[in-house]
Amino acid sequence: MKRHLISAADLSRADALLILDTAEELASLADRPIKKLPTLRGRTVVNLFFEDSTRTRISFEAAAKRLSADVINFSAKGSSVAKGESLKDTALTLEAMGSDAVVIRHSASGAAHRLAGWVQGSVVNAGDGTHEHPTQALLDAFTIRRRLRGSSTRGAGLDGIRVTIVGDVLHSRVARSNVLLLSTLGAEVTLAAPPTLLPLAVENWPCAVSYDLDRELPKSDVVMMLRVQQERMNAAYFPSVREYSRRYGLDAARMARLPDHAIVMHPGPMNRGVEIAADVADSVRSTIVEQVANGVTTRMAVLYLLLGGTEFPAVAQ
Amino acid sequence: MSARWLVKGVAIAGPGGRDEIADILLSDGVVAATGAGLSDAGAQVIDAQGLVALPGLVDLHTHLREPGREDAETVETGTRAAALGGYTAVHAMANTDPVADTAGVVEQVWRLGQAAGHCDVQPVGAVTVGLAGSRLAELGTMADSAARVRVFSDDGKCVADPLLMRRALEYVKAFDGVIAQHAQDPRLTEGAQLNEGEMSGRLGLAGWPAVAEEAIIARDCLLAAHVGSALHVCHVSTAGSAEIIRWAKSKGWPVTAEVTPHHLLLTDELAEGYDPVFKVNPPLRTAADVAELRRALADGTIDCVATDHAPHPVEAKETEWSEAAFGMTGLETALRVVQLAMVDTGLLDWPGVADRMSVRPARIGRLAGHGAPLAVGGPANLTLYDPAASAEAAGPGASKSRNTPFAGMALPGRVVATFLRGTPTVLDGKLV
Numbered sequence: 104m105k106r107h108l109i110s111a112a113d114l115s116r117a118d119a120l121l122i123l124d125t126a127e128e129l130a131s132l133a134d135r136p137i138k139k140l141p142t143l144r145g146r147t148v149v150n151l152f153f154e155d156s157t158r159t160r161i162s163f164e165a166a167a168k169r170l171s172a173d174v175i176n177f178s179a180k181g182s183s184v185a186k187g188e189s190l191k192d193t194a195l196t197l198e199a200m201g202s203d204a205v206v207i208r209h210s211a212s213g214a215a216h217r218l219a220g221w222v223q224g225s226v227v228n229a230g231d232g233t234h235e236h237p238t239q240a241l242l243d244a245f246t247i248r249r250r251l252r253g254s255s256t257r258g259a260g261l262d263g264i265r266v267t268i269v270g271d272v273l274h275s276r277v278a279r280s281n282v283l284l285l286s287t288l289g290a291e292v293t294l295a296a297p298p299t300l301l302p303l304a305v306e307n308w309p310c311a312v313s314y315d316l317d318r319e320l321p322k323s324d325v326v327m328m329l330r331v332q333q334e335r336m337n338a339a340y341f342p343s344v345r346e347y348s349r350r351y352g353l354d355a356a357r358m359a360r361l362p363d364h365a366i367v368m369h370p371g372p373m374n375r376g377v378e379i380a381a382d383v384a385d386s387v388r389s390t391i392v393e394q395v396a397n398g399v400t401t402r403m404a405v406l407y408l409l410l411g412g413t414e415f416p417a418v419a420q
Numbered sequence: 421m422s423a424r425w426l427v428k429g430v431a432i433a434g435p436g437g438r439d440e441i442a443d444i445l446l447s448d449g450v451v452a453a454t455g456a457g458l459s460d461a462g463a464q465v466i467d468a469q470g471l472v473a474l475p476g477l478v479d480l481h482t483h484l485r486e487p488g489r490e491d492a493e494t495v496e497t498g499t500r501a502a503a504l505g506g507y508t509a510v511h512a513m514a515n516t517d518p519v520a521d522t523a524g525v526v527e528q529v530w531r532l533g534q535a536a537g538h539c540d541v542q543p544v545g546a547v548t549v550g551l552a553g554s555r556l557a558e559l560g561t562m563a564d565s566a567a568r569v570r571v572f573s574d575d576g577k578c579v580a581d582p583l584l585m586r587r588a589l590e591y592v593k594a595f596d597g598v599i600a601q602h603a604q605d606p607r608l609t610e611g612a613q614l615n616e617g618e619m620s621g622r623l624g625l626a627g628w629p630a631v632a633e634e635a636i637i638a639r640d641c642l643l644a645a646h647v648g649s650a651l652h653v654c655h656v657s658t659a660g661s662a663e664i665i666r667w668a669k670s671k672g673w674p675v676t677a678e679v680t681p682h683h684l685l686l687t688d689e690l691a692e693g694y695d696p697v698f699k700v701n702p703p704l705r706t707a708a709d710v711a712e713l714r715r716a717l718a719d720g721t722i723d724c725v726a727t728d729h730a731p732h733p734v735e736a737k738e739t740e741w742s743e744a745a746f747g748m749t750g751l752e753t754a755l756r757v758v759q760l761a762m763v764d765t766g767l768l769d770w771p772g773v774a775d776r777m778s779v780r781p782a783r784i785g786r787l788a789g790h791g792a793p794l795a796v797g798g799p800a801n802l803t804l805y806d807p808a809a810s811a812e813a814a815g816p817g818a819s820k821s822r823n824t825p826f827a828g829m830a831l832p833g834r835v836v837a838t839f840l841r842g843t844p845t846v847l848d849g850k851l852v
Contacts, residue, residue: 191738211740212624213694232742234624279624302621303629
C-alpha cells in the first residue's frame, strides 16, 4: 500500500481490491457486539476540514475511532486559518503535534497533493475542490460489489458492470474519482450530462459520454446521481433547475426504464426533487443509506492499510 | 568616459547575415571598430573565442514590482537580473502599486532605473486609470514626461471594452505610441487556473480556454486595421493566436507580437503535481501550441521574445494552486531557453536571435540607442554569450524572487558579459 491516498488513479486494481476485501473483513466484524478494534491504538489521525462537510468528517471520525486511533478534529472555521494562516503552516503545526495521518477536505483542487509535500505522515484526500474524492469512489465500488455480486466476493472486480454517472461531472470530485476507480475495477462507465457540465477533453477519459439519459437507463446496472448546485444556473450551465430536472433528473418514470436488478446511488447530500425524486431516493433500488454505512467500513480499511495497523483478524479472536 | 574594451575573435550575430568572426573595439560608448586582427594597447582585452556577440538584449515585458511590491523585486534587483541575463534595456510594466498611470509614477520608475545603472529602464504606462478598464489614463502626459513613454499596457488585465481599446489605439497615434494588449476575455476566464484541456479536466482546475485569448486578438487586429494604429500583442500563447496574427500581418496591418521563453518550452502537463511555480497567465498550453509558437517566432509572425518576468515572494507560491499568484521569473534564463527551444532545434540562427531579442523589441518599444547592429558608430550595447557552456540549472540569481520554473532543468549556454554603452555591467558571468 502506498503512503497516501490522494487520487483514485494512485490505486492499481490489486490495491483497490485489497481495500475492498479488507473492508469486507471489517464489515463482518461490525456485526459483533463490541465494534472497536485495537489495531491503531496510540496512533493519531487528524481530520483537517477546510470545508464544512459533517457527513464526511463523522464518517472518518467513526472509522478512526473504531480502530482505536486518537482523533483530532481541526475545523478551519474560527481557527488560525481564518486569521490567514497558510496551509503550509497548518501542516507544519499538525506535524509538530505528531499526527500519523491527516484526512484533508479542502475547497482547492490539489490541496491534498500540496499537503503531502509538507508532512511526514499519510495524507488521505477527503475531497479537494473539483478534483477528487477517492474514498467516496471506494465506498461506491464496495456498495456496487455487495449489491450486485453479494457479500462473499473477495478478490472480485466489477468487470462488465455498467455504471451511468449523471449530472455535473465538470465540478464533481465524486465523478472524477469514480470514473478512475470503477474503470480500474473493470466496470463500463458512462457519463450522462448536458454538454455544459462535461469537461472539455472528456472523450479521453476511460469512459463513454452521453447527452441522453433516457437512452442509457435500460442498459445501466448502476445509476449514480450527482448533486446539482443551484448556483451553476447563474453561470449559464443550464437554463433552470426545472429544465435540468426534466432532462436529467431521476424520477419514478425514468426509474421504471432501468433493468430489474439495477441500483440507484447518490453520494449525498441530495436535492430531492431536483436530481432525484423522493420516491426514487426512498425506493428499494436506492443504496443511499447503505453508502453511508459502507463509508465507515471502507474508510476503516483505508486508514488500517495506510497506517499499517496490527493484524486485525488475530486481534479479533 | 568609459574605458576601452577589445573583444577578440567573437562571432558577431549581424542582422540577417552569417555569424562573422571578428574583433570588436568599444570606445566612448560606441563601437569604434570591427574587423580581424584589431589591436589597441590601451584597451582591456576579452578573449571571446567561441562566444557569440549579440546586440544588447531588450525586454518588452518586465515586472520590476517597484513601487509597491519591493518584497518581490525592486528596480535595483530586477535590473541586476536583467544584466545577468544579457539585457541592456527592459520595459517596466505598469501594474505596480500605485499603478504607473501618471507622469509622476513613470518618472519615478525611470529615475530608479537611471540610479541603478545595470540596464536602461523604460517605463510602460497604463492604458486606463488604475488598470480598471474604464477611463483612459493621461497617456499624452506620460509620453511627454521625462520617461518618454511610448508603450502603454494594462498588462495583467485586458482592455476588454472594445470602445476603450479603439480610443486608446487611436489616441496614441499622436505621439507614435503603441498599445500592448494582454489578450484575455474576462468573462471566458472567470476563476481560470490552467489551460482548458485534458489537464484542467483531469486536475479539476477551472479552464482558461485558448479562445479567450484568440477572440480578443482577432478583435484588436481588426480595430488596429480600422483606425490604422499600432497594436502589440503581449505573451501570445496559443497556436490559434499565431495564426490570427499571421493573417493580420498578411493584410499589412500594423500588428506586432511577443512570446515568452516559458511558452516556447513548457506545457500544461507540468501542472500535474499542483506546484504553483508553473502557474502563469496566460497559462502554459499544450505541446502542439509550443510547436506552433516556435514556428511563428522562426518565421517572424511573432516578432520577439519577451520575458514577462513576474517575481513573487515565496509565500505567494507555497500555497494551494488556486490561491497562488500567477507568474514566473525569466530575465536570467531567457536567452538560454531561447537557445534550447529555437537555436539547438535549428529553427533560428544567432542573427535571428539578435533580431528577435534585441532589434525588433527595441523597434516596437521605440527605444533609441538599443537594438542597433554591432557596426562601427553604433551604440556599444552588447551581450557576449557562450552557447557551448552547459551550466547547471539556474541557481538562485540576482532576482529577489525564486519562482523560476526552470529550477532543476539543465539549460544550455551562459551569458559571459553584458556591455551598456561601452561599460560592462556583467563580466565573466558576474555583475560588475
